[in-house]
Amino acid sequence: MTSVTAPAARDTVLAARGIVKRFGALTVLHGIDLSLTSGEVVAIIGPSGSGKSTFIRCMNMLEVPDAGEISFRGRRVVPRFRAAGETLGLGELRRHVGMVFQHFNLFPHMSVLENVIEGPVTVQRKPRAEAVDIAMDYIAKVGLAEKRDARPDQLSGGQKQRVAIARALAMQPDALLLDEITSALDPELVGEVLGVVRNLAEQGMTMVLVTHEISFAADVSDRVVFMEAGRIAEEGSPDRILHNPDNERLKTFLARFHG
């Protein structure tokens, strides 16, 4: 199935347009637009409750938006597992767009290796041997080759999160969504996880990261988006957003980090 791609969207991997999300009477996203070009790293920062996690979860439709649309490589995503023609189903979207969660969400009944081959074997229907090769490659990249047979409950938080990253990478996705992936970690374990993300950025992985690590966000991203009360309040290059912000709220927000 070949979709007609508009010239402007050629290099756009993932795009959100006018995303509105309500939980009951509460509107948490008031129409968010964000598009992600190939190889780009976008960091979303903002105070707690600004809607940044809800928004990143809308990008792979773990939260289905009440209005607006998500498109992947020019194809509009519909909230069904399978879709035909010009539209794209959730199954295919998520095969191309991986996600890493704040609380890791590793499968506790599986070893490290089994966690990582689960997607390639069950979803992509790869032969087990091939899936193991791919998985071991990524498990080694996150520095956990010797832990391949360990169970998640035998790992530290940082190790768990690195396995979760390997699990997402084993699908060989076009883009990764990282949802506050260091927020549940002890401070001394944050570095090892951020190191893995930095390597991915250097290798050209397209990523959206929601984070509280402001200096890391500035360091690793091409663009920083500041969200406030369900809206994008300001966006731009890391240098401009962090050192020369226009928005008063952003100034206040950053002041907390600059101390």
Added chain:
Amino acid sequence: MYTWSFAPILQASDLFLWGAWITVVYTVASIAIGLVLGLLLCFARLSGIGPLNWLAQGFQELFRCTPLLVQLLWIYYALPLLLGFDLANWAAALITLSLYAAAFYAEVFRGGIVSIDKGQSEAGAAIGMSGWQVMRRIVLPQAIRRMMPAFINQSVTQFKNTSLISVISVAELTYMASIVNGQTYRPLESYTVLAVLYFAILFPITKFADIVESRTRGGH
């Protein structure tokens, strides 16, 4: 002082063994059918489709809030009047036990499934799994582990409940004991042997359940 005499009972040991075998057959068959129906009921409850959920819940409440004995009498004596044909006693017994088991197993399954953290199914969905793949590969393997103690307890109850089908003359263990009693006029011995047989079968199973339960607690 009562003089115990087990000799006449021992002569009827064939009847007891046959009765025990029939009890096991009804238990195993009704557990097997109850598991399948219970899983379907549970999926209906979790389907998010209103009418399906209400139907399944109504069925569950009906069987959980009426005594098994009443269900048995109703299905054997009353239902045929609606159907227009008679049900054999073995069929009425098997149907009632299975439906009763299904209502309770559905709740055991549902409890196990909803106890699994939502992050687990999200992680499955996020690598592109379908709802069914998430259920089969991620949720059920964890839920089954967690529901094992309740499942074994319910099955022990199911084993004991088969004694009720003796009232519609299914020749299981309890029915055989009353036959032996009728022949020997030895109720104390007949029903003591009956109780001992139930105990001898179920005690090891409940001990096994305790081991499973402590293992589950020791796990996640």
